[in-house]
Amino acid sequence: MNKIIYLDNAATTKTAPEVVDAMLPYFTEHYGNPSSIYSLGSESKKAVTEARETIASFLGCKTNEIYFTAGGSESDNWALKAAAEAYKSKGKHIITSKIEHHAILHTCEYLEAQGYEITYLDVDENGRINLEQLEKSIREDTILISVMFANNEIGTIEPIKEIGEIAKKHNVIFHTDAVQAFGQVPINVDEYHIDMLSASGHKLNGPKGIGFLYIRTGLKLRSFVHGGQQERGRRAGTENVPGIVGLGAAVKRAFAIMDEKTVKEIELRDYFIQKLETEIEYCWLNGDRINRLPNNVHFGFEFVEGESLLIKLDMAGICASSGSACTSGSLDPSHVLLAIGLPHERAHGSLRLTLSEETTKEDVDYTVSVIKETVEYMRNMSPLYEDFIKKNKKK
Numbered sequence: 001m002n003k004i005i006y007l008d009n010a011a012t013t014k015t016a017p018e019v020v021d022a023m024l025p026y027f028t029e030h031y032g033n034p035s036s037i038y039s040l041g042s043e044s045k046k047a048v049t050e051a052r053e054t055i056a057s058f059l060g061c062k063t064n065e066i067y068f069t070a071g072g073s074e075s076d077n078w079a080l081k082a083a084a085e086a087y088k089s090k091g092k093h094i095i096t097s098k099i100e101h102h103a104i105l106h107t108c109e110y111l112e113a114q115g116y117e118i119t120y121l122d123v124d125e126n127g128r129i130n131l132e133q134l135e136k137s138i139r140e141d142t143i144l145i146s147v148m149f150a151n152n153e154i155g156t157i158e159p160i161k162e163i164g165e166i167a168k169k170h171n172v173i174f175h176t177d178a179v180q181a182f183g184q185v186p187i188n189v190d191e192y193h194i195d196m197l198s199a200s201g202h203k204l205n206g207p208k209g210i211g212f213l214y215i216r217t218g219l220k221l222r223s224f225v226h227g228g229q230q231e232r233g234r235r236a237g238t239e240n241v242p243g244i245v246g247l248g249a250a251v252k253r254a255f256a257i258m259d260e261k262t263v264k265e266i267e268l269r270d271y272f273i274q275k276l277e278t279e280i281e282y283c284w285l286n287g288d289r290i291n292r293l294p295n296n297v298h299f300g301f302e303f304v305e306g307e308s309l310l311i312k313l314d315m316a317g318i319c320a321s322s323g324s325a326c327t328s329g330s331l332d333p334s335h336v337l338l339a340i341g342l343p344h345e346r347a348h349g350s351l352r353l354t355l356s357e358e359t360t361k362e363d364v365d366y367t368v369s370v371i372k373e374t375v376e377y378m379r380n381m382s383p384l385y386e387d388f389i390k391k392n393k394k395k
């Protein structure tokens, strides 16, 4: 078994060859500091400007509203902490959801310890927030709403436009963690009334350790890193020029192939879902069937432990992810699966498979056959399953 079937594109993606090609000269020939005045420096500066223009054009914003960061986690931290600090004279109440990425949730915990009050919105069984609950949660002292564009585990896309409209109506700042969505679905910050948006290079076939935060003009956010005048003084430090160039190239590429890729992925995703549903008994799809990222397949299997399934898949050359956080050293089941109402034992039996434009029907067929075989094998060893089958037969 030497071919790897990579179905973990929500965790990270392969850097596209043309992205690597675009980056390489900025390590070797064009190594100048963008702040220098000689032409070697201006080459770098020009490349940074071009990347900023590319990103701004796809978000429908101004170039000076894009701030390069070291990735999604940094952008999320900056957005929340700086907005909390800047607007604390108005209030100390923040609204988010129960299914955010830990970059948001752990930042919220930090802010709670600093005296801020956080409302964590519930989600329905498909992982969508309730707009009425959102509107009812807004108070005089609410300064920020942060709801992710699309969930990284179950792939559910949130009603971002409606959230933006509610935020605007109540004059509350709206931040969205769009790390999973940017480059996969079209986003226009004005149309959706987004005031701040986080994105990351390595989730869209760009390099790791580079991302950006969009900050709408007029927001009085403090600098994230103090120092030189880079990023208009708000995020000091010599620019990660190769990373920025790579991010720009990745964004350009993502939008150029988006339409075609989306059609292909949705077709393969739905084929994948249907095949699992028809070939394997006692399994279920997690997340919203319609408002769903084009590349996300997330399943639960009764009487099967997600971690053991992952190990078997790895042995068969398939990279996937479990819904639970066990892999990251915690025994707690995923907060996302608990929030959509799964009991603990069900939340432990989950599998996330995220496709790329390189995934083929053969990959899917092979993966389903390995899952089917493994699930049957594991169930045959499960006393719980044996009891369940006996009971079902009596009926």
Ligand SMILES: *Cc1c(COP(=O)(O)O)cnc(C)c1O
Residues within 6 Å of the ligand: 010, 011, 070, 071, 072, 073, 074, 076, 101, 103, 148, 150, 151, 152, 177, 178, 179, 180, 200, 201, 202, 203, 209, 211
């Ligand atoms: C991956 C991810 C992040 C973190 O991004 P990094 O660039 O890895 O720091 C944040 N939010 C979501 C939804 C993600 O999927």
